[in-house]
Amino acid sequence: MKRRDFIKSAAATVAMSLPFLARAAAPFRLGLTPVFLDNDALIIDRLRSSVSAAMGEPAVLIQRRTYQEITAMLLDGSVEAAWICGYPYLQHQDRLTLIGVPQWRGQPLYQSYLITDVSDTAQSLADLKGGTHAFSDPDSNSGYLVTATDLARGGSTPVEFFARTIYTYGHRNVVRSVAGGLTRSGSVDGYVWETLAQVEPSLTQRTRVVARSEWMGFPPFAARKDRATSESVRRFATILKSLDASDVGREVLELLYLDKIVEGEESLFDSIRLRMADLPERR
Amino acid sequence: MIRKAWREWPVTLRVAIATGALMVLLGLIASQQVLSTLSSLQNERLREVAQSHVGGLKVALGSFVLHRDVWEVYDALDRAGSEGAGARILFSAVADDRGRVLASSDPSRAPIDFEFEALLNDAVPVQEVTASEGRNSVRIVEPLFVQGREVGSLLTELDVSDLLAQRRSTSLALLAANSVATLLLALTGYWVVARLLRPAELLTSQMGASGVAPQKIPAEDIERTDSAFAPLLHNFNSMIDAIDAQREAERRLADRERFVSLGRLSSSLAHEINNPLGGLLNAADTIRTYSNRPDVVRSSADILDRGLKHLRDVSRAILEENRRDRSSALLSLEDFDDLKILFEPEANRHGQQLDWNVDSEHSTASTFPSAPIRQIALNLLLNASSAAGKGGRVGFVVRAKSNGLDLKVTDNGPGLSEHARQRLLSGTPVEPGGGVGLRLVRELVGELGGEVALERIGDLTSVLVHLPDRAPDQ
Numbered sequence: 001m002k003r004r005d006f007i008k009s010a011a012a013t014v015a016m017s018l019p020f021l022a023r024a025a026a027p028f029r030l031g032l033t034p035v036f037l038d039n040d041a042l043i044i045d046r047l048r049s050s051v052s053a054a055m056g057e058p059a060v061l062i063q064r065r066t067y068q069e070i071t072a073m074l075l076d077g078s079v080e081a082a083w084i085c086g087y088p089y090l091q092h093q094d095r096l097t098l099i100g101v102p103q104w105r106g107q108p109l110y111q112s113y114l115i116t117d118v119s120d121t122a123q124s125l126a127d128l129k130g131g132t133h134a135f136s137d138p139d140s141n142s143g144y145l146v147t148a149t150d151l152a153r154g155g156s157t158p159v160e161f162f163a164r165t166i167y168t169y170g171h172r173n174v175v176r177s178v179a180g181g182l183t184r185s186g187s188v189d190g191y192v193w194e195t196l197a198q199v200e201p202s203l204t205q206r207t208r209v210v211a212r213s214e215w216m217g218f219p220p221f222a223a224r225k226d227r228a229t230s231e232s233v234r235r236f237a238t239i240l241k242s243l244d245a246s247d248v249g250r251e252v253l254e255l256l257y258l259d260k261i262v263e264g265e266e267s268l269f270d271s272i273r274l275r276m277a278d279l280p281e282r283r
Numbered sequence: 284m285i286r287k288a289w290r291e292w293p294v295t296l297r298v299a300i301a302t303g304a305l306m307v308l309l310g311l312i313a314s315q316q317v318l319s320t321l322s323s324l325q326n327e328r329l330r331e332v333a334q335s336h337v338g339g340l341k342v343a344l345g346s347f348v349l350h351r352d353v354w355e356v357y358d359a360l361d362r363a364g365s366e367g368a369g370a371r372i373l374f375s376a377v378a379d380d381r382g383r384v385l386a387s388s389d390p391s392r393a394p395i396d397f398e399f400e401a402l403l404n405d406a407v408p409v410q411e412v413t414a415s416e417g418r419n420s421v422r423i424v425e426p427l428f429v430q431g432r433e434v435g436s437l438l439t440e441l442d443v444s445d446l447l448a449q450r451r452s453t454s455l456a457l458l459a460a461n462s463v464a465t466l467l468l469a470l471t472g473y474w475v476v477a478r479l480l481r482p483a484e485l486l487t488s489q490m491g492a493s494g495v496a497p498q499k500i501p502a503e504d505i506e507r508t509d510s511a512f513a514p515l516l517h518n519f520n521s522m523i524d525a526i527d528a529q530r531e532a533e534r535r536l537a538d539r540e541r542f543v544s545l546g547r548l549s550s551s552l553a554h555e556i557n558n559p560l561g562g563l564l565n566a567a568d569t570i571r572t573y574s575n576r577p578d579v580v581r582s583s584a585d586i587l588d589r590g591l592k593h594l595r596d597v598s599r600a601i602l603e604e605n606r607r608d609r610s611s612a613l614l615s616l617e618d619f620d621d622l623k624i625l626f627e628p629e630a631n632r633h634g635q636q637l638d639w640n641v642d643s644e645h646s647t648a649s650t651f652p653s654a655p656i657r658q659i660a661l662n663l664l665l666n667a668s669s670a671a672g673k674g675g676r677v678g679f680v681v682r683a684k685s686n687g688l689d690l691k692v693t694d695n696g697p698g699l700s701e702h703a704r705q706r707l708l709s710g711t712p713v714e715p716g717g718g719v720g721l722r723l724v725r726e727l728v729g730e731l732g733g734e735v736a737l738e739r740i741g742d743l744t745s746v747l748v749h750l751p752d753r754a755p756d757q
Contacts, residue, residue: 132395134354164395168354181390182357 027058031070031082034170035219054239067139081223087141099237100221101264111190112142112213131184133162134177142189149275179206217268303469310465348435357386374440419444482512551628559590600624614651638678655727662720663692670696687751
């Protein structure tokens with residue numbers, strides 16, 4: 001940690017003393033979270049190359065295991081922008097701003113799925129009491145908040161309701177956990193599950209969707225408010241929203257099974273906001 | 284039964300079979316050794332394979348187990364089992380330091396928090412892994428360490444069916460190769476031994492079965508045999524020659540014996556001829572002197588006639604004895620008359636009393652050959668005469684019986700010496716110095732299938748010869 005701090009501070013010193021050099025040399029850094037199939041190296045590479053091509057400068061895609069790490073990097077300026085979940089976006093809404101929201105199947109919305117093994121007879125969340133449950137990430141809306149608030153509304157908590165809960169730090173891992181029998185049920189991003197059903201049907205076929213949440217704002221691209229006006233962030237926001245206009249961009253959108261990236265309204269995330277209100281301790 | 288059958292087989296076959304059996308035994312021992320080495324090598328390979336699998340997992344799992352990160356443990360096990368090299372992993376489970384399952388590759392078999400101990404069964408540490416027949420998997424349990432602290436345990440079940448199949452096929456290939464090699468060795472052994480023993484076999488076959496005379500080994504057969512055996516075979520041929528020579532010598536000796544007998548009789552026979560000559564000359568003078576007296580001439584002519592007839596009989600008997608051949612005419616009463624003519628002067632010369640008693644009505648006598656029986660009787664009579672001494676008694680009895688012919692020669696001599704007895708009654712070698720007359724009697728009687736016996740009653744020694752009936756063609 002000390003070594004990393006040293007490098008960071010050294011880099012900051014250099015950047016301050018030689019601003020033009022630093023700007024010219026520093027690539028555009030985009031943080032990514034497992035809100036999509038972040039395990040697919042092809043998608044990551046295509047996304048990076050298309051962003052680089054469109055920006056006219058090298059781009060670096062940064063992945064971390066947890067949402068929290070990427071959010072922290074976004075907040076401390078280690079990345080210029082990040083594709084994060086609506087939940088952490090709302091948690092830090094005072095310091096973050098939307099720069100684009102993906103549109104999937106005609107609307108910038110998605111759902112959270114509650115899934116079990118295909119042979120499980122559970123019909124609702126209540127039937128899963130006492131079982132093991134896989135969450136994606138404690139800062140994930142679809143992979144944690146939805147189920148946690150559903151339980152909170154019933155006067156329970158995940159720890160009380162389930163015999164054991166685990167975090168898989170990836171929506172695909174939640175599906176794997178349930179399909180493999182590690183846990184009886186799981187909370188997963190509906191967009192990821194549906195995309196997996198197309199690219200990896202053998203995995204989703206072993207699971208069954210027990211419950212779908214209400215429609216909620218799709219995980220957005222966000223940037224720090226104080227950097228929103230910087231040239232690179234503005235240029236990146238423009239590129240995002242015009243991906244569907246170029247062949248390279250459309251190819252990336254096709255790989256992500258998305259229609260396009262739209263401006264996005266704050267109101268898209270109202271349903272998440274409502275759920276957050278039911279979990280005051282996690283706000 | 285088997286042992287008897289085994290003994291009846293040719294020695295070549297028996298030695299070759301024994302050689303083959305030894306080769307098979309050798310092959311079995313060699314195979315066992317190789318299989319044992321192969322087994323330990325494969326166990327070593329198995330341990331290496333197990334070590335590489337378990338070692339990789341241990342490194343990957345350590346920190347996850349320390350943090351009790353269920354998902355990461357599961358992810359590591361799942362990926363280890365599904366990726367190419369992990370196809371060997373049938374099952375794996377990881378427990379924390381409390382002995383509870385954190386995650387397993389098959390949660391239906393070992394869910395989270397399952398009792399780890401219940402999974403262990405016959406699991407062993409990786410260094411003790413061995414492949415046992417009939418089991419296609421091995422179970423390994425290994426502790427997990429992080430910075431020297433034991434944080435949990437790993438159980439892995441590895442599929443070793445391919446290694447076992449490989450081991451089986453290698454073993455089978457080895458056994459097949461060994462069997463072929465053993466068969467080749469056994470056949471080669473048989474061939475070599477049969478070749479080495481060929482002279483022995485040749486010798487055995489030429490030696491002949493019992494009762495069949497040995498045959499000489501042809502020179503070309505000797506040339507073909509092993510040079511080391513050639514002297515032996517040459518020696519065998521020399522022995523056959525020596526036996527033939529001995530037989531020939533014996534035959535000649537037997538022939539000569541007849542002349543010897545006559546020789547022994549010659550002086551008495553000379554007297555037998557000489558004695559009547561004086562009477563005959565007197566008769567001739569008487570006829571010349573009293574030629575005018577018919578009664579004297581007539582009586583002298585009678586004397587001349589009787590004397591000349593006697594001389595004729597004596598000479599005929601001598602000629603007959605000389606002319607006789609072993610396989611000539613059959614025995615008749617005339618033969619015994621001849622014998623009496625030949626022997627009587629000898630008895631008279633010694634002043635011996637001769638009791639001549641020939642059964643004139645014998646009918647079976649005609650089936651016996653004349654020459655050997657005359658030789659037997661003459662030899663025994665001469666022997667009896669010399670034993671009886673001056674003024675002794677010699678007896679000769681011939682009886683025809685229903686089962687053959689009996690000859691009995693008696694004398695009142697001192698009895699047969701031990702040497703003479705052996706010559707007459709046993710087949711022991713004749714010691715030099717003695718005559719061959721009695722031994723010849725024994726051999727001739729033997730050839731006719733008869734028996735010789737000796738008895739002494741009072742002062743009389745009797746030699747009894749029984750000759751069994753013979754078919755007319757024999």
